[in-house]
Amino acid sequence: MPVPIAYIDGIGLLGPGLTGWRDSLPLLAGQQPYLSQATVLPSPALLPVAERRRSVAIAKLTLATGLEATTAACLNPATLPCVYTSSGGDGQNCHEICQTLASEDRQISPTRFHNSVHNAAAGYWSIATGAMTPISVLCAYDASFGAGLLEALTRVMVDDAITLLIACDSPYPEPLHLARPLADNFSIALVLSPVASAHSLAKISIGLTSDTAHTLDDPALEQLRLNIPSARSLPLLCALAQGKNGRVVLDYFDHLRIAVDITRC
């Protein structure tokens, strides 16, 4: 049975102290100290001005990292099928709805309601880019990045399609924050292709394993990896930033993890 493989042709990244893939390279490669700072959310240039003002954190994350990755790969985002994965969707919006429903006046706003679907940010992505391509919208709690990576690799392998993976998490306010303490906003996007191109950074092949997930040497980055599900991708990003060939094991479920073999292009 052939092993799922893909070429990484573009990367997008936003998180605490991480402002884009290129700017984050020295931090992830260990050449500069990583300092955790609140995630900076860029204004979504693809949206009309009115929509831009209203757009929520998770939509900004999705659009920014998706566009960074597709631009790096020199691809039109409208042409790419997408896998969107998030451990919880729009936490702030969810809180506002629950608060209204627990109040005397339960009339929630129509915009709040349509933003409550787990695929809202994926919907904004397709509307903003004009992509009429398929989008898989997934959630696997703390395993959400692993679930997205598997789904994206199978789209690459089985459908022979260049696929955009976007993993995104946005924190809840209190009181849900206490029940689900996500540290900050984080998003990673990968353009995954079945063939090598001039933009390919590395070839990856994946398999399921019971080996222990790799941890990070830098305590602050390791804390980030543990605090936000989509940051479980960091061992892969650090290995890519260091430009080494090798194997990293990414967190997935308790006794099932994802081994990624990396070959530089």
Added chain:
Amino acid sequence: MQRYRGIVDNTAYHQRTLPGKIVLKPLLLSHFTATSCIGRGLDQTLDALRHGRSGLAPCTFETVELITFIGVVEGLDDVCIPPHLAAFDCRNNRLAQIAFTQDNFAIAVHDAAEKYGHQRIGVFIGTSTSGILETELAYRRRDPVTGTLPGDFHYSTQHNTFSVADFTRQYFGLTGPAVAVSSACSSSAKVFSSARRMMAAGLIDAAVVGGVDTLCLTTLYGFNSLGLTATQACRPYDTTRDGISIGEAGAFALLEHAPEQLDDHAVLLLGVGESSDAYHMSSPHPEGLGARMAMQAALDMAGLVPQDIDYINLHGTATPSNDAAEGKAIAALFGAMTPCSSTKGATGHTLGAAGGVEAIICALALQNDLLPAGLNTRQLDPAIPLNYLLANRTQAITRVMSNSFGFGGTNCSLIFGRAK
């Protein structure tokens, strides 16, 4: 719609050797079950379809004060979640468990786990709201001083979207890949797509696919805020249709690679098509363009043409815009001859479970030569030229299509067929 202004370099991709047209190797729905307001399990569901029985009734759910009809699964308060999974206890997982225990489905999954190995069976469950009802109720019980949620609220096993997929995985003791698919009302149609790819990639040998959604305040008040809830039992494709009736349901299927020898009655997944509208968050593309692309993609994957489809189970939510857009898409692709209906007049719109429930209704239609009528509809909308069934039809059929579309412009069409 072309908004990208960067440089596009697709040379390597377009110059590669193509593997040829992707035609799906049919997958077998070796076991399946559905529970909704029209019945628990296949026998009750089939009986309700045969007799044109709707499960919709005026809304008396919880403390909801809305003038609308809903489809309730009775008896959820009496369900006991196994003690080792007690943290998963919520309305959504209770309904999942009722569905597991119908039609020997749980036994079939246990047998498959023995046959293939517990790690070789994937879990793909569609849901839109998971156990959010528990959170809505917990917000009424916040500590008056600190504002904290009560101690019996469990975020990961009740509220989180993954809860029902995790519950399914742990209920059956499965240890392989698992995921919740949550693309609003196309969720449990799209599970078939994710499962078939992971099976084709060789990461798993079989898959538990399905969908579960249960009544909650978010969807009742939310659809009401959009003016999309019907004041009476929903009337798909009626000239005076005025919105949806929200229902709850759980539906599951066990997908396996089709063996060479199949019973004549065996039901196969022949094609899956997906697309996005890229149009609006809560309104469909007015010409049904995304819907048409999904249906065409499903036909392409199955290697079929529109004339090969004997019946279409429509998304047919009964909102004015959905039925108009879907009708245009079907008329453009199929013409006005293919028999079709929406079964949401019977079950209500079960949102993230709708794709799963309607897949099972399609399987029942194939096995029983039954084309189910659309209920509640009195005067078909003359602006939508379809062969919409207002009465049951008994007729041997071999291939059917099921449509599921959702908020965010997410579309999925499935094609099922009989082995013979």
